[in-house]
Amino acid sequence: MIHTKDLYFKYPGAAQNTVNGISFDVGAGEIFGLLGPSGSGKSTTQKVLFKLLSGYQGSAQIKGKEITDWGKELYSQIGVGFELPNHYLKLTALENLAFFQSFYDEGLDPMELLKMVGLEKDADKKVGEFSKGMKMRLNFVRSFAHNPEILFLDEPTSGLDPSNSRILKDIILDLKNQGKTILITTHHMEDAEELCDQVAFLSEGEIKKLDSPENLKLEYGKRTLEVRTYGSNEPVIFDLDQLKDDKSFLELVQSGEIKTIHSKEANLNDIFIATTAKK
Numbered sequence: 251m252i253h254t255k256d257l258y259f260k261y262p263g264a265a266q267n268t269v270n271g272i273s274f275d276v277g278a279g280e281i282f283g284l285l286g287p288s289g290s291g292k293s294t295t296q297k298v299l300f301k302l303l304s305g306y307q308g309s310a311q312i313k314g315k316e317i318t319d320w321g322k323e324l325y326s327q328i329g330v331g332f333e334l335p336n337h338y339l340k341l342t343a344l345e346n347l348a349f350f351q352s353f354y355d356e357g358l359d360p361m362e363l364l365k366m367v368g369l370e371k372d373a374d375k376k377v378g379e380f381s382k383g384m385k386m387r388l389n390f391v392r393s394f395a396h397n398p399e400i401l402f403l404d405e406p407t408s409g410l411d412p413s414n415s416r417i418l419k420d421i422i423l424d425l426k427n428q429g430k431t432i433l434i435t436t437h438h439m440e441d442a443e444e445l446c447d448q449v450a451f452l453s454e455g456e457i458k459k460l461d462s463p464e465n466l467k468l469e470y471g472k473r474t475l476e477v478r479t480y481g482s483n484e485p486v487i488f489d490l491d492q493l494k495d496d497k498s499f500l501e502l503v504q505s506g507e508i509k510t511i512h513s514k515e516a517n518l519n520d521i522f523i524a525t526t527a528k529k
């Protein structure tokens with residue numbers, strides 16, 4: 251559904267490429283995460299793919315067709331949740347959705363969309379009076395208000411409280427279950443781990459690592475167990491694979507001294523730092 255091969259992009263007047271030879275594929279019904287430090291080129295890559303930026307080199311395709319060959323009909327195929335909410339502030343939430351939907355043949359019920367993100371009571375409020383999180387939620391539902399097959403979501407949970415973030419993630423998973431293909435960027439590694447089939451770590455416009463979160467965790471993981479006891483401030487570390495024969499671990503379990511116990515497999519935060527940190 252989404253394909254890039256040796257994709258390069260340089261902003262006019264810039265000294266260096268912002269996207270520097272990246273290749274990845276996103277299959278139908280997959281969620282693909284573009285992760286990486288601020289300024290690494292995540293939003294730029296998305297903007298090339300939804301034809302907001304022109305003049306790329308290499309290949310960028312949506313549904314097997316090069317971006318340069320797509321006309322306006324591209325926009326009924328894709329939905330975009332921009333990084334920063336861009337609404338008409340003097341229009342109400344419902345008016346914003348209706349105006350957006352007037353450009354398309356297909357449209358989901360706008361009131362249902364608002365309900366999905368808990369904005370039904372604010373439907374007739376001017377968006378200028380919305381809080382940041384409310385604008386983000388409206389921005390999110392607008393991205394699929396015309397029922398596109400492919401979604402680009404640029405940091406959709408940024409600035410949301412944990413409950414609203416949960417609601418958005420459940421909707422994203424639901425969209426996946428409906429067969430939608432989703433390219434997402436996020437700085438929340440827990441979200442990426444939960445949502446994405448594949449993640450790519452981008453640094454200075456290059457993909458440093460691309461794989462499923464599971465494979466990455468195995469590759470980077472240290473299979474250890476961290477135990478904290480009431481008697482000491484220092485944790486005790488055990489090898490997870492030797493536990494059943496580890497006498498001191500078994501004694502600790504029986505001692506009743508355990509305060510907390512955690513397996514310490516690598517998480518995407520560790521892998522983010524390992525793959526993208528500058529020397």
Ligand SMILES: Nc1ncnc2c1ncn2[C@@H]1O[C@H](COP(=O)(O)OP(=O)(O)OP(=O)(O)O)[C@@H](O)[C@H]1O
Pocket residue numbers: 261264268286287288289290291292293294295333
């Ligand atoms: N319109 C523009 N003109 C020139 N340079 C730009 C433009 N937009 C972005 N850049 C530059 O391109 C680089 C990548 O920016 P981009 O917005 O793609 O980063 P990002 O990975 O999305 O970062 P963030 O996590 O902060 O959103 C940055 O160095 C930025 O200054």
Ligand SMILES: [Mg+2]
Pocket residue numbers: 292293294333404
């Ligand atoms: Mg960005």
